Amino acid sequence: MSHQKFQDCIDECVACAVACSHCATSCLQEEDIKMMSRCIQLDLECAAICRAAAEVMSLGSGFSAHLCRVCADVCKACGDECAKHDMEHCQACAEACRKCAEACEEMATAA
Amino acid sequence: MSHQKFQDCIDECVACAVACSHCATSCLQEEDIKMMSRCIQLDLECAAICRAAAEVMSLGSGFSAHLCRVCADVCKACGDECAKHDMEHCQACAEACRKCAEACEEMATAA
Amino acid sequence: MSHQKFQDCIDECVACAVACSHCATSCLQEEDIKMMSRCIQLDLECAAICRAAAEVMSLGSGFSAHLCRVCADVCKACGDECAKHDMEHCQACAEACRKCAEACEEMATAA
Amino acid sequence: MSHQKFQDCIDECVACAVACSHCATSCLQEEDIKMMSRCIQLDLECAAICRAAAEVMSLGSGFSAHLCRVCADVCKACGDECAKHDMEHCQACAEACRKCAEACEEMATAA
Numbered sequence: 001m002s003h004q005k006f007q008d009c010i011d012e013c014v015a016c017a018v019a020c021s022h023c024a025t026s027c028l029q030e031e032d033i034k035m036m037s038r039c040i041q042l043d044l045e046c047a048a049i050c051r052a053a054a055e056v057m058s059l060g061s062g063f064s065a066h067l068c069r070v071c072a073d074v075c076k077a078c079g080d081e082c083a084k085h086d087m088e089h090c091q092a093c094a095e096a097c098r099k100c101a102e103a104c105e106e107m108a109t110a111a
Numbered sequence: 112m113s114h115q116k117f118q119d120c121i122d123e124c125v126a127c128a129v130a131c132s133h134c135a136t137s138c139l140q141e142e143d144i145k146m147m148s149r150c151i152q153l154d155l156e157c158a159a160i161c162r163a164a165a166e167v168m169s170l171g172s173g174f175s176a177h178l179c180r181v182c183a184d185v186c187k188a189c190g191d192e193c194a195k196h197d198m199e200h201c202q203a204c205a206e207a208c209r210k211c212a213e214a215c216e217e218m219a220t221a222a
Numbered sequence: 223m224s225h226q227k228f229q230d231c232i233d234e235c236v237a238c239a240v241a242c243s244h245c246a247t248s249c250l251q252e253e254d255i256k257m258m259s260r261c262i263q264l265d266l267e268c269a270a271i272c273r274a275a276a277e278v279m280s281l282g283s284g285f286s287a288h289l290c291r292v293c294a295d296v297c298k299a300c301g302d303e304c305a306k307h308d309m310e311h312c313q314a315c316a317e318a319c320r321k322c323a324e325a326c327e328e329m330a331t332a333a
Numbered sequence: 334m335s336h337q338k339f340q341d342c343i344d345e346c347v348a349c350a351v352a353c354s355h356c357a358t359s360c361l362q363e364e365d366i367k368m369m370s371r372c373i374q375l376d377l378e379c380a381a382i383c384r385a386a387a388e389v390m391s392l393g394s395g396f397s398a399h400l401c402r403v404c405a406d407v408c409k410a411c412g413d414e415c416a417k418h419d420m421e422h423c424q425a426c427a428e429a430c431r432k433c434a435e436a437c438e439e440m441a442t443a444a
Contacts, residue, residue: 021391052163058354132280169243274385
């Protein structure tokens, strides 16, 4: 199994991890942080799992599909939360999560 | 959900990640690396997933059980491979994998 | 260079990363999150660098000392911030940061 | 400090981490692994540090420049080693390392 066939999914995972970390740190500077606490929490969980999925796919691992299954789920949860907030960083993160969930879903099903 | 209830499992994941990285780098210095290539490969996959499981549990994530499910599986695969080799680093890694698989299995079932 | 001589420093880095992630997620559940925003931010930066330092040392890398130099600095910054807050998770994190900074400082100087 | 100004450097770090992991796993499948052992070792060190640099920059951390300093150094070491080998994965990794070293160098100096 080569990492080439994983390349699109790797790219989405990596972009999503960056968007989540950026969203978390941006939420921390918002006026009403309280309202953002669940968003920050899910950002951190999603970033951790996206990074792991990207690393494992880069290694061409046979466990990639299993990790992508979990990654699709956390991306959906994080994206749903981010979508509730109007800030640019939340909307951008929601979009990155949506695309990553889709790519991971495909990977999880195909493998 | 607090990280306290996850503490034992976190400790095993972290110890296993360190043992895997150390095993990989030690295998690279062995005379017959060819024989160790599958061991190194699984070490890298296992280390990546153990690190992610530890991080996600430290965050008290609701996705911990799902990640621990994958972690238990990769630990078993890596531990089985390491157990075939007599070197101290492989035997130590096999033992770390065995303990981590057990802790993750319990976490995956309990949650 | 073996990872054995790095073992104490690895242990402190790993414990500090876990304490930081736990502190961040606990801060997010506090009544006055606003007051904790800098603490959460530094927790996240510190956790990321501690995890990297532990991984690089586990690999017996020649770059360990350079990474420990940065790790000591972020641990000091994070520990100083955590020490200002009375919550148990902040005090525990401050102590983990203090011990990790000390171990990394030693590693950075010795190498 | 926003993550936008870091975006190019983040992209290079992330691409380099993926190239390094892919190079390591590809080297493990080569006929003469012995010859590749230093390449694999540096790939692993470089991937770990690139991932950390990308994460820390995504968080808009004040420690980004310090980490980019270390990242530039490991990228140069890894790129020099990869450049010695004719395989496509090594040449691609050497190029990713060269671009990442350049971006990190700039980040380290500018900050």
